[in-house]
Amino acid sequence: MDIERLKTRAAEITETENQRLLERSPGSASLFERAVKSMPAGVASNFQAGDPYPIYLKHGSGSTVWDVDGIDYTDFHGGFGVNVVGHAHPAIVEAIRAVADQGIHFAVSTENTVALAEEVCSRFQLDQMRFVNSGTEATMDAIRVARAATGRDKIVKMEGSYHGHHDVVLFSVVPEADVLGLRHNTEHEDKPYYTTHPTSKGVPHSMWGDTYVTPFNDASAVEALFADHGSEIAAVILEPVMMNIGIVVPTPGYLQALRDLCDKNGTVLIFDEVKCGGTIAYGGTTERFGVRPHLAAYAKALGGGATIGAFGGEAAIMEWVTKGAAQQGTFNGNPLSVAAGLAALTKVLTRDAYDYMGKLGTMLAEGCDRAIADSDLPAHTVDLGAKGCVSYRKEPLTNYQDFLETVPELYYASYPWMVNRGIFMTPGDEEQWTVSVQHTEDDVQKYIDAFGEFCQELSR
Numbered sequence: 001m002d003i004e005r006l007k008t009r010a011a012e013i014t015e016t017e018n019q020r021l022l023e024r025s026p027g028s029a030s031l032f033e034r035a036v037k038s039m040p041a042g043v044a045s046n047f048q049a050g051d052p053y054p055i056y057l058k059h060g061s062g063s064t065v066w067d068v069d070g071i072d073y074t075d076f077h078g079g080f081g082v083n084v085v086g087h088a089h090p091a092i093v094e095a096i097r098a099v100a101d102q103g104i105h106f107a108v109s110t111e112n113t114v115a116l117a118e119e120v121c122s123r124f125q126l127d128q129m130r131f132v133n134s135g136t137e138a139t140m141d142a143i144r145v146a147r148a149a150t151g152r153d154k155i156v157k158m159e160g161s162y163h164g165h166h167d168v169v170l171f172s173v174v175p176e177a178d179v180l181g182l183r184h185n186t187e188h189e190d191k192p193y194y195t196t197h198p199t200s201k202g203v204p205h206s207m208w209g210d211t212y213v214t215p216f217n218d219a220s221a222v223e224a225l226f227a228d229h230g231s232e233i234a235a236v237i238l239e240p241v242m243m244n245i246g247i248v249v250p251t252p253g254y255l256q257a258l259r260d261l262c263d264k265n266g267t268v269l270i271f272d273e274v275k276c277g278g279t280i281a282y283g284g285t286t287e288r289f290g291v292r293p294h295l296a297a298y299a300k301a302l303g304g305g306a307t308i309g310a311f312g313g314e315a316a317i318m319e320w321v322t323k324g325a326a327q328q329g330t331f332n333g334n335p336l337s338v339a340a341g342l343a344a345l346t347k348v349l350t351r352d353a354y355d356y357m358g359k360l361g362t363m364l365a366e367g368c369d370r371a372i373a374d375s376d377l378p379a380h381t382v383d384l385g386a387k388g389c390v391s392y393r394k395e396p397l398t399n400y401q402d403f404l405e406t407v408p409e410l411y412y413a414s415y416p417w418m419v420n421r422g423i424f425m426t427p428g429d430e431e432q433w434t435v436s437v438q439h440t441e442d443d444v445q446k447y448i449d450a451f452g453e454f455c456q457e458l459s460r
């Protein structure tokens with residue numbers, strides 16, 4: 001299909017559907033007016049902001065959420081990949097109620113803390129782990145421990161990747177598509193790796209040279225970097241499946257090549273499994289792709305919806321937390337979060353649960369594939385356990401530069417279209433769907449039908 005015609009059609013749909021969304025959400029509009037007085041952008045996190053305002057939710061149950069206007073939606077937003085257990089799962093609600101009755105916080109480890117640590121270690125093949133409160137803390141602490149263990153300062157991350165909002169990883173992060181090219185340091189212009197200006201204000205200038213960037217799925221770029229700077233590099237951190245630009249899977253051999261390069265250079269390989277750990281397989285990336293990192297970071301699905309994170313890996317590296325690398329936190333191992341996490345991992349997120357979510361995900365991706373083919377759209381789907389997505393480019397993506405070739409106008413149109421038809425999604429062009437153990441085939445069919453109508457509308 002002619003791409004310019006498609007963009008024009010998408011712009012028309014965006015305008016009509018955004019207008020309709022505004023008309024359906026007077027409750028969100030008035031809550032926003034109140035919210036901006038106490039919170040910048042009227043939300044608790046920049047990722048929750050909306051244009052001109054976000055849809056505010058009131059409650060959720062099973063696979064459904066309700067907004068403040070009383071409209072119900074089937075939830076494929078999934079709390080940014082947290083809610084593979086669905087909403088208000090009885091096993092998790094019961095676990096939280098039971099511990100809340102016995103004291104909400106101690107800042108002292110309990111038997112449940114030990115039981116959850118054992119479960120995380122065995123499930124993800126870690127020698128040892130420590131709890132934190134978020135994905136940001138998990139990657140931050142993993143990097144600090146890697147620096148302590150190696151006595152080195154520099155780290156390597158992949159172009160366009162997101163690892164949370166601490167300083168050292170705020171370089172080359174989506175969204176910065178239009179400026180990325182302008183941010184390369186000239187010093188490294190002729191190399192397959194580079195350092196860049198940060199994507200956030202407030203990152204000290206003294207840190208700007210500490211983070212090297214290489215393209216995802218390019219082990220030779222990391223090899224070239226090691227050849228020049230190997231003895232300075234503490235850690236290579238990556239999402240083994242990139243999940244912030246749609247979904248980009250690792251090419252065969254890539255993860256193992258990184259592991260081999262890190263072993264050879266005395267560098268710590270860190271997998272950021274914050275999003276993929278609890279969603280793509282029972283045992284995360286290690287199980288799905290068969291490669292073990294030295295350290296890994298977890299959060300999101302680990303707590304069954306409660307606030308938690310963890311990082312762990314080889315004992316010889318983890319022991320640095322008792323040899324001078326700061327790793328602490330008042331709320332680490334909070335009883336409510338630990339009880340929710342224990343119930344989620346041991347009672348809900350079983351191997352059968354991943355089989356079930358995998359089947360739903362495949363049904364969803366195949367349904368979307370049919371709709372894309374029928375309308376001959378420049379798009380493809382990715383199907384990976386509880387996660388999947390539609391990306392608006394004909395061929396699968398291998399890295400961030402490929403993501404820049406997707407057609408953002410189609411995302412801008414699909415978001416309000418889907419929301420207006422009862423499918424709750426993350427806004428923007430970089431997120432994906434999450435299915436849960438409480439979703440049904442009917443829920444998935446509802447998504448496929450709405451998406452199919454969207455494709456037909458686009459190609460009219």
Ligand SMILES: Cc1ncc(COP(=O)(O)O)c(C=O)c1O
Pocket residue numbers: 080134135136137139162163164165239244272273274275299300
């Ligand atoms: C891969 C990845 N790492 C780290 C984080 C940060 O986690 P949190 O938002 O819990 O701080 C995220 C959040 O989206 C993520 O997707």
